[in-house]
Amino acid sequence: MAPRSSDNRSSDNRSPSSDTQKLAAADAAAELEDKLASGKQAEDDDDEEDEDELPELDDDDEDEDLVVFTAREAAGALSTILSFVRPYLGNYKRMLAFVAFGVMIETLFNVIMPLSLKFLIDDALGEEDFQALYKILGVLAVAGIFTSIVAVWYERWDARLAACIISDIRKRLFEHVQDLPASYFGRTKRGEILSRFSVDLSAVEGSIKTFANSAALPFLELIAGIILMVFLNWQLAAVALLVFPITLIGPRILTPKAVHANYEQKLNEASLLGMVQENVGAQAVIKAFSLQRKMFGFFSFRNNETRNRIASATFLSTMVERTVTISVLLLHLVVLAIGAYLATKGQITIGTFVTFESAFWEVSYNIAHVMHFIPVSISSAAAVRHIQDLLDEPTRGADRAGAPDLPRITNDITFDRVTFQYEGSQTPVLDNLSLKLNVGRSIAVVGPSGSGKSTLLNLILRLYVPDEGRVTIDGVDIRKVTLGSLRQSMAVVFQENMLFNMSIRENIRLGKEGATDAEVEEAAKKAEIHRYIMSLPQKYDTPVGERGDTLSGGQRQRIAIARAIIRNPSVLLLDEATSALDQTTEAAINRTLLKVAKGRTMIWSTHRLTSVVEMDEIIVISGGRAIERGSHAELLAKNGAYRKLWDDQLHQPHGAARQVDDDDSDDDDDEDDDEE
Numbered sequence: 270m271a272p273r274s275s276d277n278r279s280s281d282n283r284s285p286s287s288d289t290q291k292l293a294a295a296d297a298a299a300e301l302e303d304k305l306a307s308g309k310q311a312e313d314d315d316d317e318e319d320e321d322e323l324p325e326l327d328d329d330d331e332d333e334d335l336v337v338f339t340a341r342e343a344a345g346a347l348s349t350i351l352s353f354v355r356p357y358l359g360n361y362k363r364m365l366a367f368v369a370f371g372v373m374i375e376t377l378f379n380v381i382m383p384l385s386l387k388f389l390i391d392d393a394l395g396e397e398d399f400q401a402l403y404k405i406l407g408v409l410a411v412a413g414i415f416t417s418i419v420a421v422w423y424e425r426w427d428a429r430l431a432a433c434i435i436s437d438i439r440k441r442l443f444e445h446v447q448d449l450p451a452s453y454f455g456r457t458k459r460g461e462i463l464s465r466f467s468v469d470l471s472a473v474e475g476s477i478k479t480f481a482n483s484a485a486l487p488f489l490e491l492i493a494g495i496i497l498m499v500f501l502n503w504q505l506a507a508v509a510l511l512v513f514p515i516t517l518i519g520p521r522i523l524t525p526k527a528v529h530a531n532y533e534q535k536l537n538e539a540s541l542l543g544m545v546q547e548n549v550g551a552q553a554v555i556k557a558f559s560l561q562r563k564m565f566g567f568f569s570f571r572n573n574e575t576r577n578r579i580a581s582a583t584f585l586s587t588m589v590e591r592t593v594t595i596s597v598l599l600l601h602l603v604v605l606a607i608g609a610y611l612a613t614k615g616q617i618t619i620g621t622f623v624t625f626e627s628a629f630w631e632v633s634y635n636i637a638h639v640m641h642f643i644p645v646s647i648s649s650a651a652a653v654r655h656i657q658d659l660l661d662e663p664t665r666g667a668d669r670a671g672a673p674d675l676p677r678i679t680n681d682i683t684f685d686r687v688t689f690q691y692e693g694s695q696t697p698v699l700d701n702l703s704l705k706l707n708v709g710r711s712i713a714v715v716g717p718s719g720s721g722k723s724t725l726l727n728l729i730l731r732l733y734v735p736d737e738g739r740v741t742i743d744g745v746d747i748r749k750v751t752l753g754s755l756r757q758s759m760a761v762v763f764q765e766n767m768l769f770n771m772s773i774r775e776n777i778r779l780g781k782e783g784a785t786d787a788e789v790e791e792a793a794k795k796a797e798i799h800r801y802i803m804s805l806p807q808k809y810d811t812p813v814g815e816r817g818d819t820l821s822g823g824q825r826q827r828i829a830i831a832r833a834i835i836r837n838p839s840v841l842l843l844d845e846a847t848s849a850l851d852q853t854t855e856a857a858i859n860r861t862l863l864k865v866a867k868g869r870t871m872i873w874s875t876h877r878l879t880s881v882v883e884m885d886e887i888i889v890i891s892g893g894r895a896i897e898r899g900s901h902a903e904l905l906a907k908n909g910a911y912r913k914l915w916d917d918q919l920h921q922p923h924g925a926a927r928q929v930d931d932d933d934s935d936d937d938d939d940e941d942d943d944e945e
């Protein structure tokens with residue numbers, strides 16, 4: 270038998286492992302799941318006769334033709350993968366050529382090897398010609414060593430090529446996700462995006478990594494083996510090839526059942542994992558309510574269910590493989606009998622008989638190999654479609670062609686009859702809102718929960734764009750300037766402040782590229798966090814952990830404030846930026862923020878009215894509009910919506926505090942509401 274230079278292939282090719290079958294069935298299950306989830310049928314379901322039309326999957330489904338991979342489907346899957354991967358191959362033509370050359374050499378050797386048996390037996394051993402024997406062995410040894418070297422060499426390039434392509438796809442995907450508009454993240458589950466990077470990318474990776482060894486090489490060897498069989502004895506080859514389809518009967522019957530069982534297994538495993546994830550996340554509640562035993566009971570039940578599914582799926586997957594090996598064995602007996610008969614009748618030589626046997630095995634195993642690759646490629650094609658769908662999502666936040674940079678903000682930020690509604694929601698959050706925010710002032714945006722305060726800031730940042738009307742800065746529609754220049758002039762602190770898994774210093778420095786250590790410390794001092802940072806053993810080099818988990822909510826918020834301050838922005842946007850702070854720290858930061866706000870514009874959305882009393886202006890948002898506007902004293906004097914919010918927050922009956930506050934505001938001028 271010809272030496273196999275590719276170890277991975279030789280191990281599972283010669284004896285198709287149950288793992289390979291399991292993998293194939295599991296992948297097919299993933300494909301089935303995808304199809305069921307998306308409600309789509311297979312690509313070629315326009316053909317009424319197709320067997321791959323997918324009925325609902327349920328436990329009683331006895332339709333054995335549920336999923337049979339037709340040649341058309343396999344070809345469609347391959348073409349989907351190849352057309353997706355082709356643009357990436359352009360950068361790696363040299364590597365591709367090396368791999369193709371290696372595969373050709375290996376195929377050639379694996380034809381020469383069985384063929385040499387014929388000459389070895391008939392010409393050398395049969396004729397006792399030692400000259401010929403040495404020659405044949407010598408040629409084989411040289412060819413074997415050469416092929417082995419080539420195989421090791423091209424495997425290296427193959428591994429590198431696959432890694433490069435996947436890395437490029439991952440990069441492109443990540444870059445694209447960065448550019449997607451905020452609305453996409455609003456309507457898409459986080460897990461869905463993550464699964465493009467994990468499940469789908471690894472399915473594509475699986476097919477790319479194994480393509481040379483599990484598809485190209487077996488396919489070429491299959492063709493070469495058939496040619497060799499026909500060359501040796503076409504009658505015997507015809508018998509062998511005619512009965513080869515018999516080997517497909519077992520998989521045809523059992524594959525749908527195995528696919529179904531694997532699908533069920535996947536569902537159970539996913540649910541088990543979900544349970545572990547939920548459990549780990551809810552440890553505090555579980556401990557506080559002593560729920561350990563109850564949770565263990567739920568887990569055991571699900572675990573037993575999964576155990577039964579795994580056993581059944583493994584057995585069925587193994588049976589798919591077994592039926593192939595049993596059919597090949599029976600077929601082999603037929604070929605052996607006919608071949609032996611022809612040899613005894615002298616119609617073929619012993620050498621031809623033995624070589625035919627060898628070619629027969631070659632063809633059998635290569636058929637099995639190609640068959641194993643089909644579900645892998647179908648699963649991978651489904652993954653490619655998912656990835657492509659994500660890549661096809663328009664990056665609406667991108668700049669218009671030739672958009673200019675936003676000049677320095679000098680006058681105002683204006684909402685000009687802005688109506689905005691989130692995707693999928695029934696009512697607009699902002700309804701024909703007109704509002705002029707003069708720069709250089711500290712402005713608070715207050716209002717009931719859900720009134721649209723954060724939305725207002727999101728529109729200024731162009732995280733979302735209005736459905737009607739426009740947001741302008743100094744008269745220029747912010748959609749018409751570059752996003753980079755718009756955001757460069759702003760800094761924002763959110764309520765939920767995401768820190769990155771890096772040091773405190775690096776997190777603060779994210780606000781300003783190239784900021785010096787002194788600037789970082791200055792910003793931290795202003796955000797009232799410097800003293801705490803200095804108390805840590807690693808000080809500014811302390812890693813904050815994933816999402817800043819090693820810090821308290823208030824500490825994260827102060828670091829986020831430092832990150833915003835260091836940017837030295839024209840416009841500082843604060844969205845409930847001090848919600849996680851205690852009153853003393855909040856008061857200190859409020860003072861700092863008011864100092865920082867001098868000479869720039871600060872727009873602060875908040876619930877805590879005590880934070881906004883010193884602001885230049887307070888705007889009350891309700892029902893999608895600005896209903897009141899003025900200083901704290903003016904708005905109290907108005908005795909309207911702001912007054913009610915203030916009283917509610919101070920737990921005073923509406924009107925009870927009026928006398929006191931009215932006294933406070935005696936000197937204040939009344940100012941008209943700017944509601945437009």
Ligand SMILES: Nc1ncnc2c1ncn2[C@@H]1O[C@H](COP(=O)(O)OP(=O)(O)OP(=O)(O)O)[C@@H](O)[C@H]1O
Binds near residue numbers: 691876
């Ligand atoms: N991404 C989103 N997708 C759909 N609806 C959203 C989204 N974000 C906010 N909303 C809805 O829009 C409305 C306004 O939300 P927004 O966060 O602007 O209010 P808010 O005044 O800042 O509220 P709070 O004071 O509670 O933070 C709410 O009804 C909210 O449910």
